[in-house]
Amino acid sequence: MKKVVKFGGSSLASAEQFKKAADIIHADASRVYVVPSAPGKRFSGDTKVTDLLISAYDKAVAGEDVTDVLAEIRARYDEIITDLGMNYSLEEEYEKIARHLKEEPSRDYIASRGEYLNGRIMAAYLGSEFIDPLDVIFFNDEGNLNSYKTQKVLSARLAETPRAVIPGFYGQGKDGKVKTFSRGGSDVTGSIVAAAAKADIYENWTDVSGCLVCDPRLIKDPAPIRYITYRELRELSYMGASVLHEDAIFPVRHSGIPINIRNTNRPEDVGTWIVESTCQKPDHVITGIAGRKGFCAMLITKAMMNSEVGFGRKVLQALEDNGISFEHMPSGIDTMTIVIHEDEFLDKEQRVVSAIHRLAQPDSIEIESDLALIAVVGRGMRSASGTAGRLFSALAEKKVNVRMIDQGSSELNIIIGVENKDFETAIKAIYEKFIAEDK
Numbered sequence: 001m002k003k004v005v006k007f008g009g010s011s012l013a014s015a016e017q018f019k020k021a022a023d024i025i026h027a028d029a030s031r032v033y034v035v036p037s038a039p040g041k042r043f044s045g046d047t048k049v050t051d052l053l054i055s056a057y058d059k060a061v062a063g064e065d066v067t068d069v070l071a072e073i074r075a076r077y078d079e080i081i082t083d084l085g086m087n088y089s090l091e092e093e094y095e096k097i098a099r100h101l102k103e104e105p106s107r108d109y110i111a112s113r114g115e116y117l118n119g120r121i122m123a124a125y126l127g128s129e130f131i132d133p134l135d136v137i138f139f140n141d142e143g144n145l146n147s148y149k150t151q152k153v154l155s156a157r158l159a160e161t162p163r164a165v166i167p168g169f170y171g172q173g174k175d176g177k178v179k180t181f182s183r184g185g186s187d188v189t190g191s192i193v194a195a196a197a198k199a200d201i202y203e204n205w206t207d208v209s210g211c212l213v214c215d216p217r218l219i220k221d222p223a224p225i226r227y228i229t230y231r232e233l234r235e236l237s238y239m240g241a242s243v244l245h246e247d248a249i250f251p252v253r254h255s256g257i258p259i260n261i262r263n264t265n266r267p268e269d270v271g272t273w274i275v276e277s278t279c280q281k282p283d284h285v286i287t288g289i290a291g292r293k294g295f296c297a298m299l300i301t302k303a304m305m306n307s308e309v310g311f312g313r314k315v316l317q318a319l320e321d322n323g324i325s326f327e328h329m330p331s332g333i334d335t336m337t338i339v340i341h342e343d344e345f346l347d348k349e350q351r352v353v354s355a356i357h358r359l360a361q362p363d364s365i366e367i368e369s370d371l372a373l374i375a376v377v378g379r380g381m382r383s384a385s386g387t388a389g390r391l392f393s394a395l396a397e398k399k400v401n402v403r404m405i406d407q408g409s410s411e412l413n414i415i416i417g418v419e420n421k422d423f424e425t426a427i428k429a430i431y432e433k434f435i436a437e438d439k
């Protein structure tokens, strides 16, 4: 049995948290590869080290003084080292960073130092080998992960390194220099390492006991999710649920490695299992609810649209020509609705409308804004009858006007569009009906 364990920023924000992480690693000999994030917030209102580093970079390029912010970064690490009782110094590393900032600084290099320094401390503290991702994780010309090269080099390196610490968040860009993933990218590193190590489990240690059915800012103490499939999670994270970086699913999914989300502060909790497929019955018909505000819809009407070959293609052409991606496209006999992100659309609105008129010659185009989309996701829906009925009666009881419905053919989710102002009420109504009343 081999496990890859990734610790998030709050799990490594102080010496106290470091000790918890070390206890977790020592409690199970199969936890052989450790992927640390940079120190995160110790309390609300605190600043993540990655943000301190980015502000140091911004100041340096603006020609401002970086002494104070560098001192703050040093203090964070030195406090961890001292409170762990270690005889260890990062002095040379701090100097390197200060020097780099004086020359032609690279934002990615500076941002990545949070993980790098934490990895060095972690490796020294555990007495483990340190592997620099700069040597083993590679990006391609487009700036995406070069999985082929990474898997080849990293697997070979891990095969000869029985235990190691590999910092998260970065690798080597095409130019040979440090390149980072997008924010939260240590999750992706953990997944890549798990795939390369052919691990049995990828444990992702954070500050919550796994995924919750709903955003806790909308529902107080929502029920936890014990098992969720990669596809369900993808649907929920796309709609705004944030547990894991979206790109973290792909490497492990490809190799069929389950992800176990765990809480560093409550290691006794089982957490959430993210798996390819499972016959574990979901606790409820729906696995999760998520949603986002800020969409708009274009209602396009044309008499006899149903028999006009190529109408849809022309409309989508207008979107493509303007570089806009759409979210949903429910259609009727002579109507077609396109749901788009407001942010993306506002600036280009009139250009898109005139392009559709020119290319597809519809009778009319109406635009509505301030829509919210809610995804009700669950593998259990396929085998339960009456889900849609319960869903819409829950919304009707709370007088929520449903503006759009889209049920994917996978029967894995039902997407409903409501007005922004009804968003919170709608989520609460769905939660009440499917989770709270279902106990």
Ligand code: ASP
Residues within 6 Å of the ligand: 008, 009, 037, 038, 048, 050, 051, 114, 168, 169, 182, 183, 184, 185, 186, 187
């Ligand atoms: N430290 C990076 C960030 O704050 C990456 C991570 O924590 O996963 O985004």
